[in-house]
Amino acid sequence: MTQTPSAEPSPARALHAQGVTKRFGAITALSSGRISVGKGEIHALLGANGCGKSTLCKIIAGTVSRDGGTLEIDGRPADLKSPREAEALGVALFYQELSLVPQLSVADNIFLGHEPRNAAGFVDRRRLIADTEVLIARFSAVAGSGFAAGTNVSRLSPDQRQIVEILKVLARNPSIIIFDEATAALDKRQVDLFFSILRTLKAEGVAIIFISHRMDEVFEIADRITVMRNGETVAEYGAGEVDRDTVVHDMVGKLADHQREARPPRPAGETPRLVVSSVSGGRLRDVSFSVAPGEILGLGGLQGQGQSAILQGLFGAEPFARGEVSVDGRPVRLRRPADAIRAGLAYVSGDRGRDAALHGRSIFENIAAATLVSERRRFVWPSALKPRFEKAAAGLNTKYAGMEAPIGSLSGGNQQKIFIARWLATDASILLLDDPTKGIDLGAKGDFFELARDLAAKGTSIVFYASEDAELLGLCDRILVFNSGAVTAELSGDTRDAFHLTRAAYGETA
């Protein structure tokens, strides 16, 4: 492997982490994390989903404590026990989620929790405003802010809010800033603006760690690149001395081209079960695809690129703003889940507790809800329905004490099986799976994959989003790769491998 030794002159190093490890229960999130960032350097951190890059960043920012390894900030060993301690050493983490309070002014937001105090201990309004104006002025050259310290955040445009978010980070005068997917919500113009801010910071000597889901951006702005895979730092390069495919190969590794089972090709001229044409809205931009009967279509890419939005849109939970959907050749309007259910769609969420579980109710009731709706039943005769539900649950190898046991008496994996059985009992023809194996044990995962293959063999169409690439590659006939709400690649046959998946996930087309 290209294990480039760190050749940076050490006095200029703002941050140096070596051999960092972290375990969460039985899962090793980080086995050997390493990153070294110089002052005035923009350092891109790359890796596929679950490679440990977010964990490494959280350790540097003090929100997660490390199990082993060394961390040096400004050449001194740092043992961070809280985000406050990291902040005191000049580390700032920029979150993707908007964290502003709309009812407060720009100044109040920027100094929220760090308000300057006067001698009596009250907030020093005059200094608060003055400090904010200095900050705004510092960036007005590049950003042309168009707002004042006293402006209410609720009156700002989305990109102005983004600037306030950045100013909020800068107000602490950090020497190391971690931008985790800071550009995810921005359009091209805003990204340019963001990059000019980054260059200003770089000129001031700030060390920057930059996580992005777009390879273009990485090669445009980064000075150096660190690549992680499976909890380990596997390579480090200067941005000028490496090409994109090499970086993707590093992210994927050699083992990734594992054995795939051959799947019979779909018969030609088959009528598609589900056709999605040019749907948009929310995060989605003009997405089109079709799924054949018995096909398993995978949705891949880095997390949060629109995969869940597509599934929730198809289920009518977050309806599309534009575009058309048809099932078995008939156009359908999907304004609420009931519409989707009656069109034969079913949705299994990875967030069971929020989206699926009827807490405190029996297993019978948890399964029954969907059947009652899809069959438009008015009355419930448990003795007539129970055998059907028991059959649906048995097909999944579900372990449970009986239909009357409360849903909470089951393990996470068995609960998820019940929520799948809920839809099997309705004979849904299209299963929408939204990261369904999140947080379930390996045994249950195995049962789940077996079931998906069986259902597909019987003609059920499956649209499957998984945050783990291995699950997609192992199960799917075809994979659509999402980036920023659009499909960047469709992988099938020879291109259905980890290399192409990762490359497309970073926005590289074909």
Added chain:
Amino acid sequence: MHRARTILTDPLVLAALSILVLLGLGEAVSPGFARGDQIVRLLTVSAILGIVAAGQSLVVIGGREGIDLSVGALISLGALLAGNVMSGQDGNILPAILVAGGVTFAIGIVSGLGVTVLRIPPLVMTLGMAGVVQGALIAMSRGTPSGNAAPTLMAFVNRPLVFGLPGILFVWALIALAMWFLLRRTTLGYAIYAMGSNERAAEFTGLPTRRLRTLLYGLSGMFAGIAGVCVIGYTGNSFISVGDQYVLPSIIAVVIGGISLAGGTGNYFGVVLGAIALTILQSVLTTLQLEFWGRQLIFGAVLLALMLLYGRTRQLRV
């Protein structure tokens, strides 16, 4: 040990035990308290509370902080409407029930729309509605009682019909059966529990939660209106604040019955026992010649004590 504890904190057992204890207490204070005809009398009064509490149960089970504070005003409205439609004529009993039930149903639907469409918290919405209805009542009646119950209705509520029991008790039994059927044998009932347990998950199984929740407030209003008809049948005529005394007890009866105020659990049989227990408590307190404020104080304390008790056991049960 664990078993004993579960039985003792089972709401049904607790309610049944308190009924026996209260009857014993009443008998000790005033011999004859637990005589047969007295018990029938107590059950008759319980029936009115029980009918109001049926609607309250549905709203509470439906979740999202569901509560109906407008039942008092709607009972008064139902009684006033029924009294004026009947004007003492037997032939007008059915129209009186339809008018009282229909108008209160419609008003309940308006509260429901406020809760579901305008997203006004149920507590505020139904309290506001209570104020509006109460004001309208004063305007309509100019503050003086009006309307008379038909003789047959009064006999139905007060006189023995079969087996020495008045007709209203059979109506109450029918309502209890209907509530069981609604909650355990219809999709609507399953939907009410699902919605109260996890509204988002209920929506994700395709249930029309907004429409359902609106309907629950309508049903609660209708039950209050029917209770109003019973009230005028019981007393013969009505005054404009006759329903006020039922608001707090209807909520306590629901809680005694084992329905969690968080929604999604419980059934109506517990509420039936709760309504009986509460009515006997009220009667014991009256027998002790406690003033109104004293009864009110004890009712409030009972509600808070129950919340403490069940709040704790719910955590134990998960």
